[in-house]
Every structure is written in structure tokens, then in C-alpha cells.
Amino acid sequence: MPEITEVEVFKDTIKETSLDRKIDSIFVDREDALEDITPQAFTKALEGDTFTSISRHGKYLFIKTKKDHTVLMHFGMTGSPYFYEGSEPKPNYPRVTFHFEDDGNLAFECVRMLGKVSVIDSKEQYIKEKELGIDALDPDLDKEMFRELIKSSRGYIKSTLMNQQLIAGLGNVLSDEIMFQTGIHPKSKIDKLTDSDIDLLYEKMHEICEYRIKTKNDPDKVPDDYILNQRHENGKCPKCGGDIKNVKVAGRSSYFCEKCQVVRQ
DNA sequence: AATATTGTTCAGCA
């Protein structure tokens, strides 16, 4: 799940539950969930410290602490934060757990172990190192800038939307939704898109992301005219009722409607 | 049992 909309909601969850609580102890169940840091160094850096603020860039979360550390979280394909206290149910796949002095716990869960937790020097430096592009929902990313960025690359439009070095935050599922709602085939080449195609991509990107964040990515609140719930074998197009097709783009399954999504060429 | 899976990174190639 963790694309930009999920990570944005994760951010709010951590903000509401885990800021301003002193970290009493840390449990590392899987040290391979830590990136470039040993469990000893990780624990030593953060025990006795306190999360003070949190921010997001693309699919990454950055948590600042009182002692001026920055905790990095990336959720891979199956990661999520889970807060529990008292007799509340424990997480199923805890990899790293922060235990707070007043008895709350923040667990970094990650079934498939593709997510990472670390302590880094600074958010800005990390973004630079990873060469991440501007966040998809950054207010500075206006229509003009979006148009320029998209046109600066070649190749397939869907690959470009998912290119974290260009625009950070969009993943496979959101990109499929954007392609569906704009009626553009995922394998359309950038140079065949019109300016109004690109403007529409920008509008739908915002519309979809904002709606999914507003509804906290609740699967029950996915509108019937989204392709999201039809991303499977036997899926039917919400617009025309036709069969949903699947083609590989950028190594990922892209679900689309052959009739409603035309290849620009 | 075979196949699928929301992400990232790297090798190999055009």
C-alpha cells in the first residue's frame, strides 16, 4: 500500500500517537530492517530521545528528535506503522518497535521486509543522495512545472509518473488510476501527449491523491468509477464494462481498459 | 502448486 497517499496518512498516525513521548527502549526483531546501521548503534542513538516532528517526501518519512537525530522510514511494498498500548492487540509483523516511557509502542511492521528504518544525518542530504524529485503534492509543483518536468523525459508516460527521481510519491496503483481517469494508455509516449493531456494528468493526480488521503485510503470508500478495485484478472471497466487488460510497464503490472484508454501516437 | 503482490536497485542492452 505505501504510495504517497498511504505514507501521508502514516505520517498523521505517527504524529497523533508518537510525538513528544520519551523513548524508553527499542526492540529490533529483524536487524535487516535497519539500513546502514547496527541495532546497537540504532538503539544507542535513540533510547532516551523523543520524536518531536515528522515530515514526508515522496514515499519516505523523516522523524526529527529532541537530540537532533533524524529517523528515516520507508515502507517498501508491505510496511506500515502500528501504534498500540495497554492491552491493545500486538502487531503481527513487528520489525522495529519503539517503546515509550508512558507505555505506548510504535511498531514498524513490514511483512515482506522490503522497507527500511534508519538514523540519518539530515533529510535534505538523504533526498539529495537518493536524487528524489519534487514531492508530487508539493505546492511548488504547479501546472507549469509539472508540464516541464514531464516533457523533460522521454519514454512511456506511466514510467515517467513512477520515476521517483522526477516526481516523488506516485507508485504503481496510483499511476494506474491516473492513467485510467485521464483516458491515456500507460504505454503512450511522452512526446505524443498534448499539453491538455498533461494538464489533465496533473489535475487527476491531485484529485485522486487528495481524495484518497481525505478518506484515509479506506478501501470501502473507493468510488465505483475508480479502476482500483478492478486491478485483477476478470476486472471490468467501470466506464464501458469491457475487460480490464494487463500489460507490463516499467516491470510492473499495469491494468487498463483497451477501449477507454487510447495510446497516443 | 503456480502465480501474484502497492518498492527499490542493479545489470545488460539499445
Place this chain on the structure above:
DNA sequence: GTGCTGAACAATAT
């Protein structure tokens, strides 16, 4: 340098 594909990482669900 750009961009594509396929593989690898790991663990679960269908």
C-alpha cells in the same frame, strides 16, 4: 547520458 527489460530482494495470499 536516457530509458527499457528482467531479475533480485522476502514473505505471504489465492
